[in-house]
Amino acid sequence: MDLTQDFTLLLTLIVSCLILYVSIKRFWSHGNLPPGPAPLPLLGNVLEIGRGDIVNSLMKLSEKYGNVFTIYLGSRPVVVVTGYKLVKEIYLDNGDDYLNRGEMPAWTAFYKNYGLVFTNNIQRWKELRRFSVSCLRDFGFGKRSIEVRIQEETCCLVEELKKTQESFIDPHQCLSRAVCNILFSVMFGTRHEYEDKDIDTVVSCINESFVIASSAWGQVYEMFPGLMRFIPGRHQEICHLLNKLNQYVDNRVQMNLKTLDPNNPRDYVDAFLIKIEKEESNSQSEFNMKNLLASTLQIFFSGVETIGTTLVYALLVLLKYPDVIAKVHEEIDHVIGRNRSPTIQDRNYMPYTEAMTHEMHRFTDLLPMGVPRKTLKEVKLNGYTLPKDTNIFPMLTSVLKDPTCFKYPTEFNPENFLNEKGEFQKNNASMPLGAGKRNCLGESLVRMELFLFLTTILQNFNLKSPVAQQELDITPNVSGLGNFPKPYKIAFIPR
Ligand code: HEM
Numbered sequence: 001m002d003l004t005q006d007f008t009l010l011l012t013l014i015v016s017c018l019i020l021y022v023s024i025k026r027f028w029s030h031g032n033l034p035p036g037p038a039p040l041p042l043l044g045n046v047l048e049i050g051r052g053d054i055v056n057s058l059m060k061l062s063e064k065y066g067n068v069f070t071i072y073l074g075s076r077p078v079v080v081v082t083g084y085k086l087v088k089e090i091y092l093d094n095g096d097d098y099l100n101r102g103e104m105p106a107w108t109a110f111y112k113n114y115g116l117v118f119t120n121n122i123q124r125w126k127e128l129r130r131f132s133v134s135c136l137r138d139f140g141f142g143k144r145s146i147e148v149r150i151q152e153e154t155c156c157l158v159e160e161l162k163k164t165q166e167s168f169i170d171p172h173q174c175l176s177r178a179v180c181n182i183l184f185s186v187m188f189g190t191r192h193e194y195e196d197k198d199i200d201t202v203v204s205c206i207n208e209s210f211v212i213a214s215s216a217w218g219q220v221y222e223m224f225p226g227l228m229r230f231i232p233g234r235h236q237e238i239c240h241l242l243n244k245l246n247q248y249v250d251n252r253v254q255m256n257l258k259t260l261d262p263n264n265p266r267d268y269v270d271a272f273l274i275k276i277e278k279e280e281s282n283s284q285s286e287f288n289m290k291n292l293l294a295s296t297l298q299i300f301f302s303g304v305e306t307i308g309t310t311l312v313y314a315l316l317v318l319l320k321y322p323d324v325i326a327k328v329h330e331e332i333d334h335v336i337g338r339n340r341s342p343t344i345q346d347r348n349y350m351p352y353t354e355a356m357t358h359e360m361h362r363f364t365d366l367l368p369m370g371v372p373r374k375t376l377k378e379v380k381l382n383g384y385t386l387p388k389d390t391n392i393f394p395m396l397t398s399v400l401k402d403p404t405c406f407k408y409p410t411e412f413n414p415e416n417f418l419n420e421k422g423e424f425q426k427n428n429a430s431m432p433l434g435a436g437k438r439n440c441l442g443e444s445l446v447r448m449e450l451f452l453f454l455t456t457i458l459q460n461f462n463l464k465s466p467v468a469q470q471e472l473d474i475t476p477n478v479s480g481l482g483n484f485p486k487p488y489k490i491a492f493i494p495r
Contacts, residue, residue, distance in 0.1 A: 037069075049071060049073075067382065068080070076103065077390070079390055079393070081395060083399065087395065087396070087431075089381065092435055096376070100373065101117070103374070104372060105225035106238050107242075110242045114291050114294035115291060115293075116441070117298040135272070146182075150453075154341065168464075169489060170489060171315055176206075177199050180202060187296055189269075209241040210305045211478060212238050213482075214478045214481040217234040218238070299442075307446060310364050316485045316486075316490075320472045328352065338495070351423050351424040352414060355424050359412060360454070362400045372391055373438070405428075405429035460492075461494060
């Protein structure tokens, strides 16, 4: 053996010992976390969850380790919580202790802790949340004015679908553009024609980044963010797409700035710009350009792909269940007729359609792992002590399909929301939007949009598939951060 070989061997030994020391130290420092599968040093539980199917892997592990267990994404421990009772404890019963946002490397690296959705600076979140809730309410959230806006957009969508002349199309673009327009009007005060290039760019960038983040690439990035930043692959596109969207939002903000009237805010961006001006002398203020850009983009991002995908998924599920369509058609014809647009009030007289909408929201299970949370202080959960800053996955899928809460947990069946008399019945375990103080900011908009879009489409059209009903596959195509439907074609046949 020559000197160089000796040296290489020694170096390898030292580096290995260092890695082992650092890993052991990190694992010990996480204290009394709930048990889970034994992690490998640095690699964590890559063997158990590294196959690009994180949701099913975690649900399988919960069968072995129970409702609360720890997994290691690389060297980062995450406590996985399943089942209605314990997820409710995190969101509601002890919600204040879990208010921080958990780490999501693909997004946090880009936003650098700015903006409302992904920040884990609790003071920043409080300020931005309070402002955004009140501002979005001023611009119509939960009110009649946004209902009118949605009705106008559903009319445009119906015209657009009629133009397809009963041919088989992929409905994704049409639907995403329609829901994108609703948020455009609230955030930037404008609407775009469906052929417009801007809306096309925004919708495609949001969709692509969401799909990549949910794919195997996105999941490996979640586990090894430090390493993956330097390795080529699809995950690198997320940052590129977010940059493109950020550039777009930046341009829109500059346009608003040029025509801003401080006494007459037209949209969310105007209201934020006015707030920045008001707090100019406060050096600690959270109302600055970085938070404006990040919050606007994050709200936009959260609101477009989510509802768009839910609607696309919903139409696929409806194709599979023509008997459900028939019952909804009957109710629409009885309560609304064909000559006026559906309204939110109609929900009160349409228990089956209301149940179908809730069931669709539950069954499509858009964010199966929720959006991660983090403990604000040391907390007790199911007999374990979790230190401050522990990452939590509140597994929404396990709540939405909890067999103790739903009659038909794994199948699509509107009866999950109907009582014996055929009346609509709420179910507290139906929480696809999370719950508590950090729940989905778009809740009122989501509920209005899902009902109005689905009833307007079914009021105007019969749905037709090019393949036989039994061949339609309604299981998700990608299941990670988000559940996406398998691509399909549909024809809209005027009624
Ligand atoms: C089907 C549609 C949607 C689903 C399934 C959905 C689901 C969720 C979920 C699970 C969370 C995390 C909640 C938590 O941690 O408790 C969330 C947060 C959020 N959602 Fe939605 N969402 C949808 C639509 C929207 C829309 C239309 C908007 C637009 C305003 C929106 C804006 C937000 C924001 C801003 C947050 C972060 C709230 C915070 O951190 O304070 N979402 N959403």
